Amino acid sequence: MYQSMSAVHSAVFSLKACQADLATGMDIVTSVALDLMEDQDGARNSGVSEMEALMIECAKLDREIDCFVDTVQRATAEVTAEQQEALFTMSSTVKEIFKERIAQLSDTDLQSHQKIIAFKENIKRSHNQASQESRNMEELDEDLAVTQTQVIFTCPLTQEDMINPVKNKKCNHHYEEKPIKLLIATRHNQNKKCRCPVVGCGNKDVKESDLIPDHVLKRQILDHKRQSSST
Structure with missing residues (x-):
């Protein structure tokens, strides 16, 4: 039992x-x-x-x-x-x-x-x-989109809206044409390489041959100016 x-x-x-x-x-x-x-x-x-x-x-x-x-x-x-x-x-x-x-x-x-x-x-x-x-993330993307638009429209050298923007083929950053070419020439005369003026960019050798006119961005800047003027 x-x-x-x-x-x-x-x-x-x-x-x-x-x-x-x-x-x-x-x-x-x-x-x-x-x-x-x-x-x-x-x-x-x-x-x-x-x-x-x-x-x-x-x-x-x-x-x-x-x-x-x-x-x-x-x-x-x-x-x-x-x-x-x-x-x-x-x-x-x-x-x-x-x-x-x-x-x-x-x-x-x-x-x-x-x-x-x-x-x-x-x-x-x-x-x-x-x-x-x-x-x-959606809100952040919207804020970032606005910020990126402002940065793209603004030349990192002059801190003013670009008129004739050029794009760097290597790092995809934009600059106003005359200031960036002047900076490249100045560094060349000093036997130095021209570093991309965008903060945080790792491109340490910007050459004039890397720059191409960005006609699309130029139209966007003009449209942005027209909208700003109308408002």
Whole structure:
């Protein structure tokens, strides 16, 4: 009798250990889903949906283990030392009760599982964070576009709007034609290389042959001046 009950308790202990591993696995699945959210810029994708489906299956298994362990514990609690014959029928009794209890459970109850709730909250938080970051990036891009327009229209040497802009083929920066050619000639006479006057540019050898007229930018500057004058 003692050995039989010990085997039952050992089996229940093993199931509880499986539940602990299952909980760890669900945490890993949540982590993978969050990584997928980051890779897809927070977008809802098939990978995240698959992770959610896997979480549901894990929650279902966890719930069934809970139900089975509870059923076994109740059954063994009713068996006394004087009821040794009950052990021979306990297995079938547990199976019958377990089957009835599982049939009464609804899949909608899985949504209240602690790990499922945490999973959805994490996904929602990640999505909201990604959306906010996207909005911030859009605002930053707009500000940057305005700043870049101002910089492009302004010569880095004279700090005035360009009239005849030229583009450096090497670093793609723009300058007013006469000032940059004068600077190149001055450095040449000093036996020195002309560095690009744009702050932070790594082009240390600007040559006159690198410069090409930028007629498109010139038209943009003229249009910008007309709009400014009209306003």
